[in-house]
Amino acid sequence: MDSILDTKLLFVTGKGGVGKTSVATGLAFLASGAGKKTLICEVDPKGDLARSFECAATPYGGIEINNKLRAMSMDTESSLREYLRLQLKVPVIGRIGPVAKAFEFVSTAAPGVREILTVGKLLYEVRNNTYDLIVVDASPTGHIVSQLAAPQALRELVKLGPVKSQTEWMIDILGDPNKTGVIVVTTTEEMPVNETIELTKKIKQNTNVNLSAVVINQVLPELFSDDEEAAFLSLFEKDNQEVLSQNISGSPNAVLEAAQLAVTLRRLRSEYLEKLRDNLDKNIPQIYLPYMFNKLTGLKSVKATAQALFDEIN
Amino acid sequence: MAKSKIKYKSKLLEDLLVTKEVIIACGPGGVGKTTSAAATALTIALNFDKSVLVLTIDPAKRLANALGLDGIGNKEIEVTQEVFKAANMNPKGRLFVAMLDTKESWDTLIKRHAKDEATVEQILANPLYKNITSKFVQSHEYIAMERLYDLHSSKDYDIIVVDTPPTRNALDFLDAPDKMADFFSSRLLKWLIAPYKSRIISIASKPFYQIADRVLGNQFLQDIAEFFIAFQSMYDGFVLRAESVKKLLADSRTSFFVVSTLEQVPALEARFFVDELLKRSLNLDAVVLNKVLPEHFRSKNEAETAKSIKENSEKLAQLLENEKYSKSLFEKVLTEIATSFLNFQKVALQEASLENEFTDMVSLATKVPFYSKSINDLESLEELGKLLWVKS
Secondary structure: OHHHHHOOEEEEEEOOOOOHHHHHHHHHHHHHHOOOOEEEEEOOOOOHHHHHHOOOOOOOOOEEEEOOEEEEEOOHHHHHHHHHHHHOOOOOOOOOOHHHHHHHHHHHHOOOHHHHHHHHHHHHHHHOOOOOEEEEEOOOHHHHHHHHOHHHHHHHHOOOOHHHHHHHHHHHHHHOOOOEEEEEEEEOOHHHHHHHHHHHHHHHHHOOOEEEEEEEEEEOOOOOOHHHHHHHHHOOOHHHHHHHHHHOOOOOHHHHHHHHHHHHHHHHHHHHHHHHHHHOOOOOOEEEEEOOOOOOOHHHHHHHHHHHHHHHHO | OOOOOOOEOOHHHHHHHHHOOEEEEEOOOOOOHHHHHHHHHHHHHHHOOOEEEEEEOOOOHHHHHHOOOOOOOOOOEEOOHHHHHHOOOOOOOEEEEEEOOHHHHHHHHHHHHOOOHHHHHHHHHOOOHHHHHHHHHHHHHHHHHHHHHHHHHHOOOOEEEEEOOOOOOOOHHHHHHHHHHHHHOOHHHHHHHHHHHHOOOOOOOHHHHHHHHHHHOHHHHHHHHHHHHHHHOOHHHHHHHHHHHHHHHHOOOEEEEEEEEOOHHHHHHHHHHHHHHHHOOOOEEEEEEEEEOOHHHHOHHHHHHHHHHHHOHHHHHHHHOOOOOOHHHHHHHHHHHHHHHHHHHHHHHHHHHHHHHHHHHOOOEEEEEOOOOOOOOHHHHHHHHHHHHEOO
16 A cells, blocks of 8 residues: 555545645645655645645745645646747747737637646656656546546647657656555545445446545544444433433433444444445555544644645555 | 415525526535435425426436436436325426436427538537537536526426536536636637638737747647637627626526535635625525534533533442443443543534534524434435424
8 A cells, every 4th residue: 555655646626625735735744744845736826735734825937845846737838938938949928918818718618628737737847757646636536537638639639740650758657656646535425425336337437547446534533343333222211311311411311322323423434435345446545534523724734634645544 | 376384494595496497506516416406306396386306416326317218318207196105295386397408409409500400410429529619718617507597488397406517616517607808809819710711810919829839739730720710700699608607697586506515625715705705796595514413412510511421420330230231331431421422522513613613604594403314215315304404
């Protein structure tokens, strides 16, 4: 499992709301803590990284979180400018102005262009070996495949031009399991589980990228073993209720009900967990993260997730 | 309209369900938006003499099953009387369901706006068509609103309940019609088309082509141009349409409700959504707070009880001990339930503080308690509808 952090580029994806950013920031924090020079990149800039690391807005050029960790946000216009400058030796001074606007359009309209500008920038950093590890807080499940498959799609679409040759090395890095991996984050709820199963299949069919792990987030604790549960249920009997009422302050009902709900919740979710396990390729590592009852925010939350990941990976 | 005996959570809610023609459920992904939309539509169909359509974005199989359908397609289908009968329900109205199929809806749109059959064929056959329609100017969001407009103008339904796409940027579907209109009147479209059409490259667009040529290759640009030349012929139809869609969204007969859970990230997104709807003076009529832990989880007294159970677990276990269950077993169970309560209380208290922030913004917040069953049949959907809108 340690090998996950030994790759160069990790895309962390998942359905919205499952804790994709928490896992990405946790992984980046863990890696940097282990001495790896790490970059974390937010693909859909919503300010999630700035919130998590309690820092200023994360620009395209990156911002230092600590001496081993930088955070950046993707910006396709900047990526294009950088690309033109570095790859094509086209001098671009200042804003590209209307041309950039035109590209902004082409990149929304044309298949793969926006994706290639996103993935291309990250792959470029991998090729240059700027970092030991790049963690990507990637697009959610619906868009990640088109991002990962962008170089292939572009290779087929663009018949000529320098872009075509650029796609070759990109495909090589993406397809190398020692360099690139995808981590899918899910919770044990119906829709996230279904999407995860679908996504793992799509990644296999439509991309050449290795699926490194599935992170199962917010796993509720199992409250009781079988005999404990029987003893628990006996607490609802009249005599036992009386014993409790007479010896504690207040009525035990709410507390008992709460425990019942916790048991039901866990049971309901374990059905989905089972479905997930049944449908996942047995070779894909599964990482379980416990439900965090303490609602932490910002850096505290990042550290707690990093710790939980560390406990699970080791 | 049949007068209902059911007591709604407020008079406003009953008005919302009956006097509106379009009800749009929006909010972050994963909070139960699709199910809430379906439950709302069912509640209306059960209690009012109305034809209700629920237009869903999510191809949720479970929802189809719950409604007694094999699957939900682009074309609207009715939930049959047999299905209602089997569930012991006697609806006053009728319930229809449709799912948004982006590709199919685009095809329909092209067929409607294109000036002739040849243009239709040319567009549909273009290799870039599928890619472009699924990517450009938030085409998914646009087509959702376009389809809504279409269904609304057909006057086939009294009320349409719409479930919106779980966009990361909550504004996308509100802005989609505008963006579409902007795009069609933009210089950009002219640039893309011009050199191919007239072979004259203006000074302004020259740098674009120089770079585009180097980056993308000439053939690719030609493909794009060819596609948009055909597309441009639909300009007038599209712009007019986009205007009408925008008007419908702002109409007083259209109502929005925001669905969220009381978890940090979804709540943050939902609040942003509430702000935007208010800023745009759109009719935000309710906020649905879904999957909220029961009220007593927030109680200080209950926490005291839990602590008291924890502190006295040994003594209590001794008293409870019997031939079936040992003292140590009880002790463990008591500690476990007390800890579990205190854990859930932390969550519940955070929910309470998030809830306050919502009720500050919108007067109509309706809370749905944590629903521990899966919603897999009409009965459970009805139950959810009651939790949403009906006073218990």
